[in-house]
Every structure is written in structure tokens, then in C-alpha cells.
Amino acid sequence: MKSNIYKIRLKKCSRLMKEEGFEALLLAKPANMFYLTGDGRLCSFAMITKDGTVALGVPKTDIEDVKGLAEFDHIAGFDDEVGMIHSIAHYFKDLDIKNGTVGLEYTFLTQSMMGMLTHPHAKPEKISVKDCTHIMSELRMVKDNEEIKLIKGAAAAADAGMKAAVESLRPGITESNVASEAEYAMRESGAEGFWRTYVSSGPRTNIAHGIPTNRKIKTGDPVMIDIHPVVDGYSADICRTVCTGKPAKEMQKAYDLYLKAQQETIKKVRSGAHMGDLETSLHTVLRDAGHGEHIFGPPIHGVGIEFEEAPLPPGHAFFHGEKEAGPLQTNVVLAVGNCGLYLGKFGVRIEDTVVVKEKGQEVLTGYPRYLES
Amino acid sequence: MKSNIYKIRLKKCSRLMKEEGFEALLLAKPANMFYLTGDGRLCSFAMITKDGTVALGVPKTDIEDVKGLAEFDHIAGFDDEVGMIHSIAHYFKDLDIKNGTVGLEYTFLTQSMMGMLTHPHAKPEKISVKDCTHIMSELRMVKDNEEIKLIKGAAAAADAGMKAAVESLRPGITESNVASEAEYAMRESGAEGFWRTYVSSGPRTNIAHGIPTNRKIKTGDPVMIDIHPVVDGYSADICRTVCTGKPAKEMQKAYDLYLKAQQETIKKVRSGAHMGDLETSLHTVLRDAGHGEHIFGPPIHGVGIEFEEAPLPPGHAFFHGEKEAGPLQTNVVLAVGNCGLYLGKFGVRIEDTVVVKEKGQEVLTGYPRYLES
Numbered sequence: 049m050k051s052n053i054y055k056i057r058l059k060k061c062s063r064l065m066k067e068e069g070f071e072a073l074l075l076a077k078p079a080n081m082f083y084l085t086g087d088g089r090l091c092s093f094a095m096i097t098k099d100g101t102v103a104l105g106v107p108k109t110d111i112e113d114v115k116g117l118a119e120f121d122h123i124a125g126f127d128d129e130v131g132m133i134h135s136i137a138h139y140f141k142d143l144d145i146k147n148g149t150v151g152l153e154y155t156f157l158t159q160s161m162m163g164m165l166t167h168p169h170a171k172p173e174k175i176s177v178k179d180c181t182h183i184m185s186e187l188r189m190v191k192d193n194e195e196i197k198l199i200k201g202a203a204a205a206a207d208a209g210m211k212a213a214v215e216s217l218r219p220g221i222t223e224s225n226v227a228s229e230a231e232y233a234m235r236e237s238g239a240e241g242f243w244r245t246y247v248s249s250g251p252r253t254n255i256a257h258g259i260p261t262n263r264k265i266k267t268g269d270p271v272m273i274d275i276h277p278v279v280d281g282y283s284a285d286i287c288r289t290v291c292t293g294k295p296a297k298e299m300q301k302a303y304d305l306y307l308k309a310q311q312e313t314i315k316k317v318r319s320g321a322h323m324g325d326l327e328t329s330l331h332t333v334l335r336d337a338g339h340g341e342h343i344f345g346p347p348i349h350g351v352g353i354e355f356e357e358a359p360l361p362p363g364h365a366f367f368h369g370e371k372e373a374g375p376l377q378t379n380v381v382l383a384v385g386n387c388g389l390y391l392g393k394f395g396v397r398i399e400d401t402v403v404v405k406e407k408g409q410e411v412l413t414g415y416p417r418y419l420e421s
Numbered sequence: 422m423k424s425n426i427y428k429i430r431l432k433k434c435s436r437l438m439k440e441e442g443f444e445a446l447l448l449a450k451p452a453n454m455f456y457l458t459g460d461g462r463l464c465s466f467a468m469i470t471k472d473g474t475v476a477l478g479v480p481k482t483d484i485e486d487v488k489g490l491a492e493f494d495h496i497a498g499f500d501d502e503v504g505m506i507h508s509i510a511h512y513f514k515d516l517d518i519k520n521g522t523v524g525l526e527y528t529f530l531t532q533s534m535m536g537m538l539t540h541p542h543a544k545p546e547k548i549s550v551k552d553c554t555h556i557m558s559e560l561r562m563v564k565d566n567e568e569i570k571l572i573k574g575a576a577a578a579a580d581a582g583m584k585a586a587v588e589s590l591r592p593g594i595t596e597s598n599v600a601s602e603a604e605y606a607m608r609e610s611g612a613e614g615f616w617r618t619y620v621s622s623g624p625r626t627n628i629a630h631g632i633p634t635n636r637k638i639k640t641g642d643p644v645m646i647d648i649h650p651v652v653d654g655y656s657a658d659i660c661r662t663v664c665t666g667k668p669a670k671e672m673q674k675a676y677d678l679y680l681k682a683q684q685e686t687i688k689k690v691r692s693g694a695h696m697g698d699l700e701t702s703l704h705t706v707l708r709d710a711g712h713g714e715h716i717f718g719p720p721i722h723g724v725g726i727e728f729e730e731a732p733l734p735p736g737h738a739f740f741h742g743e744k745e746a747g748p749l750q751t752n753v754v755l756a757v758g759n760c761g762l763y764l765g766k767f768g769v770r771i772e773d774t775v776v777v778k779e780k781g782q783e784v785l786t787g788y789p790r791y792l793e794s
Contacts, residue, residue, distance in 0.1 A: 060428050090630045107629040107719045109763040127717070131742035152532075159527035159535060159552070160742040179532070226606040235601040256480040257463045261613050344482045344500070367502035369533040390482040 053194070057084055057187060058100040065098040065359035066184045071148035072097045073164055074136070074178050077156040079353040080184045082281055087118035094120075095139050100302065102240035103143060105135040109230070129164060138169040146172055152181025155369040180294050185358035189350060189378045195282060196403060199351065199381055201238065202284035203401050204411035205277035208344045210415040213247070213275070216420065217292050219267045223247040223260035228274045239277035239359070243355045246274035248285075253289065253395040256344050256388075266287055267293040270394050274353035280387045281299040283355040286384035286413040293407070295419050302339075302389055303419040308399050310385040311335035313347070317409035321377045323348060327361040330387065339389055347387035351401050380404040381412075426567070427492045429472040430457055430560060432607055433727055437556045438471040444521035445470045446553050447509070447538055450529040451725040453557045455654055460491035464539070466505070467493075468512050470652040492629035502537060509543040524553025528742040532750050541709045553631050554742040555629040558731035562723060564752045569776060570654060572612065572724065576656035578650035583609035583659055583788040586620070586648070588641035590665050590794065592640045596620040596633035603648045612650035614788060616728045619647035619660075626662065629717050629761070641790070642665040643767050649728035656728040658756035660772035668792050674741040675712075675762055676769045680730040682706035683758040683771050686720070690782035696721060700734040703760065712762055723753065724774050753777040754785075 053353055061084060063317045065073065073096045076080050082088030085102055089110065095103040106114050108125030115123065122142075124135040140146075152165060162171070166177055191199065212233030213226050224328065227245040234242050248258025250269040265271060268318050274287035291299060298390040313330040330347040335338065359373035360364070366372070376382075381403050388397035396419075401412045438446065446469045446559040448454050455461030458475055462483065468476040474494050479487050483497030488496065494540060496514075497508040513519075525538060537543070539550055552788045564572065585606030586599050600618040607615050621631025631645055638644060647660035664672060686703040703720040707713065719737040732746035732753065733740070739745070749755075754776050761770035769792075773786045 064667070087627075089632075107717055109761075109768065110628045112765070113625060113628045128736065130736075137641045154532035154536075157531055157532055159525075159532070160533060160554075160740070163527075163742075164740060181533075222434045224613045227614075228605045232601045232605050235597045238635065241600075241632065252486060255462075256485045259462075259614065262611065344480050363503075365503065367533070367537060369536075376593045388482075395482065 051119060053192070054084065054086060058096070059101070060187055061096060061099055061183070062100045064186060065151070068183065069149055070098060070151045070178070070180065071145050071175070071420045072143070073151040073183070073420050075153060076161065076165065078194045080153065081185070082353060083188055085120055087114050089114070090188065093136065095136070095143070097143055097145065101143060103139045105132055105139070119171055119218065122163040133164060133167050134164065140172050140175070145175065146229060147174035149178050149319045152177050153181055153184070154179035155181045172234050182371040185370055188352055189358050189373065189380055191352060193383055195352065196379060196381070198280050198282035199284060199401065200255040200412055201279050202210045202279040202282050203236045205237040205239045205279050206275060206284040206286040206401070206413050207415045208237040209275045209277060210273060210288055213273045214290050214421060216286065217265065217271055217290060219265060220334055221265055222262045224253070226265070226271065226273065227260040230273060234275065234277040237277070239279050241278045242276070242284065243276035246272065251393060254390045254392060255395070263283045265292055266317060268296065270295065270299055270396065272395065272397055274397065274399065281353060283351055283353065284401045284413060285351050285355045285399060286401065286415060287397045288415060288417065289396040289398060289419065290421050291419050292421070299394060300395070300419055302391055304336065305337050305339070306389045307398055307417055310400070314384050314402055314409060314411060316401065317376070317382060317384065317404055319404055319406050322375055323361045323373050324361050326384070329374070329387070334389060342390050343387045344390060345387050348382055349386055351383050352381055356383070376399050376404045378404055378406050424492060425538045426565070426669045427457065428577035430467070433560055434469060434601060435471055435473045436457060437559060440525070441556065442522055443471060443488050443524045443551070443553065443556070444518050444522040445516070445621070446556070446741050448526060448536065448539065451743045453526065456557070456724060458491040458493055460487050462487070468509070468794060469514070470516055470518065474516060475733045477510045478505055478512070500744070506540050506543040509538065512594070513545050513548070518548065518786050522551050524556060525550050526554055526557070527552035528554045541574065548769045549675060552742055555744040557639040558743055561725055562731050562746065562753055564725060564754055566752070568725065568754060569695045569754070570656035571653050571784055572657060572774065574651040574728050575650050577689045578607045578610040578652050578788050579648055579659040579774070581610040581659055581674055582650060583646060586646045587661065587663050587794060590638065590644055592665060593637050595637055596622050597635055599644065599646065600633040600639070603646060607648065607650040608740070614651045616649035616651070616656065620646065621645045624766060627763045627765060628768070632711045635769055638665055642667065643672055643769065643770065645670065646768055647770065653727060656724055656726065657774045657786060658724050658772060659774065659788060660726045660770045661788060661790065662769040662792060663794050664769060665794070670721065672769070673792055674769060675764055678707065678710050679769045680711070680771055680790055683773070687757050687773065687782060687784060689776055690749070690755060690757065690777055692777055692779050693748045695748055696746050699757070703758070715763050716760045717762050717763060721755055723755050724756050725754055749777045751777055751779050768793065773784050
């Protein structure tokens with residue numbers, strides 16, 4: 049019997065499917081399957097009909113494990129890719145889905161995965177497919193109170209990871225070793241995993257995605273640390289920029305400006321606010337100081353099962369297969385400060401995980417914000 | 422000026438492109454861009470013409486960093502998704518590519534990334550697109566001696582990670598904490614990163630992709646540890662299954678059988694051997710012992726820039742957009758033992774990174790193979 053939480057989610061999902069004319073969703077993205085069933089894993093699929101029936105296909109090795117974690121109506125194990133294709137065909141037949149539109153995750157499926165899910169031996173000829181990314185985003189965007197609790201747990205692990213990373217900073221340590229300290233501490237604090245860790249230093253703080261290298265940190269280097277633990281299936285997002293030793297004046301000035309832009313924007317987060325306006329708020333502080341050309345990427349994005357998910361600001365949303373989000377609702381969770389300020393010789397970024405409240409916001413990641421340690 | 426190694430790679434790439442009628446490749450997969458230019462990063466692209474011209478598009482923040490790492494003819498920085506689309510259009514025009522076929526990575530691009538790269542504002546109308554996964558695989562499959570040296574470095578980090586993980590095993594430690602130990606040790610040993618760490622224990626060793634959880638390990642539990650460090654851009658792949666305490670007889674029997682299957686197959690690795698025959702070799706030992714139904718996934722796959730890449734056994738290759746690989750050549754690197762043996766209550770898997778030699782093979786990962794610690 050399905051527990052209440054998945055019943056509620058499936059009911060909402062059914063409503064959206066009917067509104068948009070989907071007969072079923074054929075999901076393969078672990079985050080989406082986890083949201084609707086309680087389990088999401090690699091090399092698996094979930095067929096969700098418009099009446100809320102859940103049919104799973106998983107590696108045959110995993111059936112018992114999935115039974116202990118997921119809520120579903122049907123489960124099938126497969127041996128290999130051919131078996132997966134046959135299970136999909138089998139469900140289309142058994143669930144009597146012969147025509148109409150089935151939703152696929154266009155922002156997740158590669159061309160070749162798409163080829164498997166829509167293989168002529170899997171999908172009936174008369175079924176057409178369409179992107180369903182926005183349906184899953186709409187469902188996942190507003191968190192329930194249990195989800196907020198889980199994200200708070202992830203935020204605590206994020207703070208612990210940041211503390212360990214910042215405290216490890218000393219001349220001679222490599223970016224990769226700083227990442228180690230963060231990752232180890234996040235797992236010690238209850239994380240079962242984490243998304244990609246970013247640690248960049250010196251001139252590398254100017255790049256958009258600072259994946260750690262074996263570069264040794266020098267005195268006076270800024271170090272940008274961006275981490276994303278996963279605790280009980282939910283994520284948090286924190287970024288700090290810290291200088292090893294005395295920061296140059298120019299660096300301190302950039303830091304203070306960015307912190308001001310981020311903090312002023314956080315204060316504007318509340319139910320009814322618009323993503324586009326929050327983006328403008330953060331950008332305006334930077335632009336007014338002459339740094340309009342020194343920003344990159346969406347300044348704000350959603351956080352939940354994934355550390356970066358809907359909502360996105362309007363322009364970015366479009367290119368990532370998302371619909372423009374309406375006014376923010378209570379219990380949407382955001383990361384504020386993602387765009388950074390990149391001045392060529394160095395960059396600064398400060399980012400925090402924030403819950404939208406009826407009359408304001410709650411900042412979940414609390415590690416202190418300072419440049420000079 | 423392009424250094425010799427990239428000249429050689431681009432020359433081979435040009436030859437393959439001309440043979441298959443590609444005007445250019447439009448790459449976005451970091452591993453492929455890294456192979457042909459010396460740098461591969463997120464949110465970037467590389468256009469490679471059939472004459473070997475390399476045109477890069479990267480976040481504007483990253484230009485100086487890329488200049489220090491990559492070999493190329495043209496570079497453009499962009500602000501956002503619209504800017505990326507315009508850079509692609511600009512290159513099509515400047516490089517005078519008006520019609521013909523352009524290669525895209527169908528095994529990497531999501532539907533929505535595909536939409537951006539082939540956006541009417543990016544791609545000229547008369548250009549058609551086709552998968553080029555197999556071209557990049559053919560180029561990357563046989564390693565040069567420098568690459569073998571780098572993979573040996575990664576194998577050493579894999580051994581160090583495995584040692585730390587196995588030595589941490591004790592009742593009460595969580596799977597996630599065992600993963601910590603492996604990850605920390607890999608970074609200490611020079612890894613700048615790692616692919617997803619798998620640690621599963623007890624009944625969870627029966628699942629195909631054992632992502633760590635906070636499950637506490639108990640006395641007598643088997644623990645499966647599968648790790649993949651990246652050192653200087655190259656990966657290795659090692660898996661061990663170790664029992665905490667005295668293993669049950671059934672577990673020891675399964676372990677001994679799997680080790681036999683893996684070791685006998687490793688001995689058959691040599692220049693001229695076929696992936697399909699190696700797969701059959703490993704499967705036959707397990708099948709002859711009555712375990713034909715207890716295996717999952719390709720038993721052997723390539724290792725290089727990615728921990729799992731071409732070649733794959735024929736059936737799997739087909740579904741992953743790869744061509745069936747010909748007879749193995751000297752300096753192909755394989756992971757042997759990926760399929761595992763899953764008996765319901767537990768699973769065992771032992772996997773090593775192996776280089777194909779003219780008259781045999783060299784096993785690069787050396788951490789001892791034993792069940793009882």
C-alpha cells in the first residue's frame with residue numbers, strides 16, 4: 049500500500065498529466081523516480097500512468113532492494129539493455145497504453161538513451177513522445193515540511209564540510225586536498241554522498257566551474273570552495289571564498305561588493321517574489337559598481353533532491369527545458385549567489401541555501417562569510 | 422603552435438572524418454575535448470574541422486585558463502546560452518562550413534543540449550547532424566605510451582584508495598564512511614578527482630550499482646568497494662569484495678569462483694583477442710558452475726580518460742552508440758571483472774585495470790584479492 053506522501057505526489061502528478069494530455073510518463077532520471085516512488089537509481093525506469101499507477105523496471109539484481117525502498121504497483125527485473133526494452137513494451141501492453149503522448153525527460157536523456165526508451169521494440173508505434181521536464185519541476189519545486197527538514201540536514205553537513213575545508217587552508221596544500229577535507233567532513237556529518245566538489249585557488253578562482261586540481265595554494269591566494277552534500281536524498285549548496293593570508297585591497301573590495309549584492313538579494317526572497325526580479329537585484333548591485341561584464345551563470349537556482357534544479361531565472365530556464373516559474377511560493381528552496389564576480393586575475397563567489405517563507409526567508413547554510421581568515 | 426601529440430591526434434581524426442564524410446565535429450563532452458585539445462570542461466564546446474582546425478567556445482571567465490592548457494586555433498568566450506549559440510554560428514560562418522554533415526556526441530548530449538547545439542541560430546540550415554561517438558572512441562581506444570604511464574599513476578591511486586577503504590572496515594562503520602577513506606586516500610595519492618565511489622555491504626552487495634548509504638556494516642558482512650580515481654586526466658578502475666570477519670562458506674565459494682573466472686579471463690587478454698570472446702570466457706566459468714542467471718552488466722570495458730569507455734562487448738556496444746570493436750590492439754586498457762556474481766543474499770565482484778600487450782597483458786591495479794581480511 050502506498051504511503052500517504054507518494055499518494056499525494058502521484059495525485060498531483062496525475063492532475064498535471066491530464067491537464068497537458070499525457071497518457072503516462074516514462075522516467076529514467078533518479079531524482080524524479082525518487083520523488084514519486086521513494087527510490088531512484090541508475091539504469092532503471094519508472095512508468096507512471098495518468099491514473100497514478102507506478103510500474104518499475106530495474107536491474108534484476110536490485111529487485112529486493114527496491115522493494116524495501118520504493119512504493120509501486122508493478123516491478124520487473126531485467127538482464128540487460130534488450131531486457132529493459134522488453135519490460136517497457138510489456139508495461140505499455142499490460143497497462144493498455146496504445147496511443148497518445150508519453151512524457152520523457154529531455155533534459156536528462158542522452159540521444160542514445162532516448163533511442164532505447166523509444167526503440168520500436170519498446171514503444172508502440174502510435175505513441176508520440178514529448179518533454180515532461182517541466183511537469184516534474186513543477187511537482188518538485190515547492191517542498192513539503194519533511195523535505196525542508198531534510199534540506200536542513202544537508203545544510204548542516206554543508207557547513208561542516210566548509211568548516212573543515214577552510215580550516216585546512218595553508219600555503220602548500222593542494223586544491224584537491226582541500227576538497228578531501230570538505231568531502232570527508234560531509235560524510236562524517238551524515239552525508240551519504242555529494243555532488244561535484246569545486247575548489248579553485250589563485251587565478252583559477254576566475255573560472256566558472258573550478259574543479260580541483262593539484263595546484264598548490266600560495267600565501268595571498270583567494271580560494272573558492274563550492275560544495276553540495278546529499279543527506280537522506282536531499283542536497284544543500286554553499287560557496288565561500290577565503291583568502292590564505294592578507295587579501296589584496298582589490299580582492300577585499302570585490303568581496304565586500306559581492307557579499308552586499310548577495311545579502312541584499314537574500315533579504316528580498318519571500319513568497320510572491322519573482323526569480324527574474326531577484327536576478328536583477330543581484331546583478332544591479334554588481335552593475336552599479338561597474339561590474340556588469342564580470343558575472344557568469346544564473347545567480348539563483350532551486351535546491352532540493354538535486355543541488356541545482358528548478359526554479360531558474362527566466363532566460364536560463366528556457367535553455368534548460370524549464371518553464372518560466374511563477375511567483376515564488378512558500379517552501380521553495382533557493383541557492384542565492386551562484387553567478388560570482390570574475391575580475392580576470394581572481395574571482396569571488398558567496399552562495400547560500402535559503403528557504404522561501406510567507407513573509408521573508410530562512411538562510412539554512414550558516415558558515416561565516418569572511419575573506420580574511 | 423600545436424604540440425606534436427595533438428597534431429597526431431587531429432591528423433587521425435581528420436582521416437576518420439574524411440572517410441565518413443564529416444565536415445566537422447561539434448564536441449561538448451569534456452573527455453573528448455581533453456583528448457583532442459588538452460583541455461575539456463563543462464559548458465564548453467570544440468568545433469574540429471575535417472582539416473584539423475580547432476575552434477573553442479568557453480565561458481568568458483575561462484579564456485585565460487584555457488589558453489594555458491589547450492592547443493587550438495580559435496577561442497571565443499560567451500556570457501550565457503545565447504552567447505554560446507552565437508559563437509557556434511560565428512564559427513560555422515568563419516570556417517566556411519555551409520553544408521554537409523557535422524558530428525555530435527549522441528551518447529553524451531541530452532535532448533535539450535542537442536537543441537542548443539542545433540538551434541536555428543547556431544547551425545546553418547543545410548548542415549545535417551550525425552552521431553560521432555564511434556569516431557572519438559576509435560581515436561581514444563588505443564593509448565600511447567604517455568597515456569599508459571598516466572593510467573599507471575591512476576592505478577597506484579586506486580590501490581591506495583582500496584587499501585585505506587579495506588583497512589577502515591570494522592563493525593559499525595557506515596558505507597559512506599568507508600567511501601570517505603577511499604576518496605581521501607585517492608586525493609592524498611595525487612588524484613585531482615574521482616568518478617562515483619561505490620561501497621555496498623551485506624545484502625546491498627547484491628545490487629548492480631552500490632552507491633554508499635549510511636548503513637552500518639556488521640560482522641560477517643561482505644563489503645563491495647569499487648573506486649575510480651582520476652590522476653592528470655586519466656582514470657583507473659578497481660573493485661574488491663572483502664568480508665568483515667569470517668565469511669560464510671557459500672560466500673567464500675562464490676568469491677573463489679568469481680576470482681577464478683576473472684583471473685582466467687585476464688590471462689586471455691592480449692593483442693588480437695576479441696571483446697566478445699573475453700566476455701564469453703568470464704561468463705562460461707560462472708555458467709558452468711550454474712550461475713548463468715547471476716551476472717549483470719558488461720564484464721569488461723575500456724578504461725582511459727573515463728573509467729568506463731570503449732571498447733565494450735558487442736551487445737552492450739550497440740546500445741551505447743559504439744561500433745563493435747575489432748580485435749584488441751596493443752595498449753588498449755581494459756577493466757576486467759565488471760559484471761559481478763549476484764546470488765540474492767549477497768554479491769561478489771573483483772575488477773582490475775589491465776593493459777593489452779603484444780603477447781599478453783599487464784595488470785595495473787595490484788591490491789591483493791582476498792575475501793577474508
